[in-house]
Amino acid sequence: MKAVKKSELPSKICLCCQRPFSWRKKWEKVWDEVKxxxxxxxxxxxxxxDASKA
Structure with missing residues (x-):
């Protein structure tokens, strides 16, 4: 098994807190659905x- 540097993992921006987060092994099969x-x-x-609509 080849080790991958953390900086080379895919990342996304959280829809709630707007912070970046990196891929995790437990999200391997559902990465496209993770928000x-x-x-x-x-x-x-x-x-x-709800707060943004009010």
Whole structure:
């Protein structure tokens, strides 16, 4: 197995906190579907959307 440097891993911007986050092994099969960097951001997504609409 070839080791990959962390700087070479793909990354995305979290839709909730707007911070970059890197690919993780546990997201290997669902990377295209991942939108949030953490469970916290995933849970807060609705409160941010509601606040921006008001």
């Amino acid at each position: 949030y960097c953490s469970d916290r951001c995933r849970k807060l997504k609705n409160t941010k959307e």
